[in-house]
Amino acid sequence: MSGQAAADRPGSQGALRRANRARILGELRRGRTPTQADLARETGLAPATVSNIVRDLLRDGMVAVDDSGGRRILRLSPAGSGLAASIDYGHRHVMVALADAEARIIAERRADLAQDLPAEQGLAVAARLLHEVLAEAGADLGSLAGIGMGLPAPIDSRTGTVGSPTILPGWVGLPAATLAGAAFGRPVTVDNDANLGALAELRWGCGAGTANLAYLKLSEGVGAGLIVDGRLFRGPNGTAGEIGHTTVDEFGALCRCGNRGCLETVVAARRVVDLLRPVVGRELSIGEVVAAARSGDRACARAIGDTGLQVGRAVADLCNLVNPEMIIVGGELAQAGDLLLAPMRQVIARCGVPSAVDGIRLTTATLGARAHVLGGITLAFESAAALG
Numbered sequence: 001m002s003g004q005a006a007a008d009r010p011g012s013q014g015a016l017r018r019a020n021r022a023r024i025l026g027e028l029r030r031g032r033t034p035t036q037a038d039l040a041r042e043t044g045l046a047p048a049t050v051s052n053i054v055r056d057l058l059r060d061g062m063v064a065v066d067d068s069g070g071r072r073i074l075r076l077s078p079a080g081s082g083l084a085a086s087i088d089y090g091h092r093h094v095m096v097a098l099a100d101a102e103a104r105i106i107a108e109r110r111a112d113l114a115q116d117l118p119a120e121q122g123l124a125v126a127a128r129l130l131h132e133v134l135a136e137a138g139a140d141l142g143s144l145a146g147i148g149m150g151l152p153a154p155i156d157s158r159t160g161t162v163g164s165p166t167i168l169p170g171w172v173g174l175p176a177a178t179l180a181g182a183a184f185g186r187p188v189t190v191d192n193d194a195n196l197g198a199l200a201e202l203r204w205g206c207g208a209g210t211a212n213l214a215y216l217k218l219s220e221g222v223g224a225g226l227i228v229d230g231r232l233f234r235g236p237n238g239t240a241g242e243i244g245h246t247t248v249d250e251f252g253a254l255c256r257c258g259n260r261g262c263l264e265t266v267v268a269a270r271r272v273v274d275l276l277r278p279v280v281g282r283e284l285s286i287g288e289v290v291a292a293a294r295s296g297d298r299a300c301a302r303a304i305g306d307t308g309l310q311v312g313r314a315v316a317d318l319c320n321l322v323n324p325e326m327i328i329v330g331g332e333l334a335q336a337g338d339l340l341l342a343p344m345r346q347v348i349a350r351c352g353v354p355s356a357v358d359g360i361r362l363t364t365a366t367l368g369a370r371a372h373v374l375g376g377i378t379l380a381f382e383s384a385a386a387l388g
């Protein structure tokens with residue numbers, strides 16, 4: 001399967017920005033070394049637009065500037081000319097994608113994995129898929145600008161080890177980047193999957209141009225990626241954003257993190273399915289719950305609505321602390337759209353400090369199921385630019 005990442009709602013600000021970036025990178029890919037004025041003339045874009053895009057491309061390490069000959073000319077940097085790979089692990093799957101610097105997916109593969117699979121075996125599956133996508137694209141490992149990888153766990157930025165809580169028990173305490181580097185034969189940069197979702201939505205999705213946002217991953221695990229002043233905020237140990245483990249009921253269900261009554265124990269996808277099983281008589285997928293709720297099933301609508309109320313309360317607290325301009329909801333439960341967002345909106349308005357929540361934008365992730373894997377691509381190019 002291949003195709004364009006689903007970021008482009010026609011006419012959206014993000015789609016326009018992305019198209020303009022692609023036009024400028026396209027000019028540079030022809031091996032030319034234009035000045036900004038040349039670019040404006042040849043693309044027909046306003047000089048100010050070209051200037052903004054070039055500033056972003058310089059910041060991202062995609063282009064380099066050379067003014068040794070008296071003219072300030074631009075050329076593609078090594079990071080801007082190649083492809084990057086991304087590996088994203090969910091609770092029971094891994095997705096591998098190859099994309100260019102504009103996050104256009106060239107090739108992708110997905111495989112189901114057992115939840116308790118040891119890390120080495122999960123990495124062996126990803127390595128096989130990586131070779132398949134490289135073969136499909138006619139590329140090889142050596143030509144990659146970099147490899148990014150996402151895990152549904154905090155990654156300790158001091159040691160590179162996978163922290164707990166994670167929904168992948170086979171990975172806890174392991175040095176993920178080192179193991180992945182050995183499995184793939186190239187250095188790998190690793191981050192938490194909600195952080196990657198935040199990065200991708202900031203760069204390619206509905207968060208474009210937003211300096212402060214929170215990306216909320218609502219799946220089997222629950223976490224947040226925080227963009228503060230235009231940059232990912234990881235905290236000194238890489239654990240920032242663990243909203244799924246804030247306590248909402250001190251004597252509630254035991255959580256996999258060892259605490260009781262964490263948000264995740266009441267809103268994870270599994271919890272929604274379990275709530276409905278006695279009523280429905282079987283295990284529904286989240287897609288089936290959403291479809292049933294949309295066609296008027298009261299129990300399914302109630303399960304999703306109550307999830308929205310509980311997530312909304314935690315998000316109101318987050319708004320009071322961080323004051324983001326935008327909350328982007330991704331992960332499996334984002335399929336519920338307004339069935340989930342409407343109750344969230346209600347509680348955010350009721351519980352948030354007015355000046356922290358007035359005018360806040362609440363939306364589902366534009367990049368959908370590809371948000372995390374595209375964040376890995378962004379991470380790979382950023383790391384390549386930092387090294388180059």
Ligand SMILES: [Zn+2]
Nearest residue numbers: 245255257262
């Ligand atoms: Zn917990």
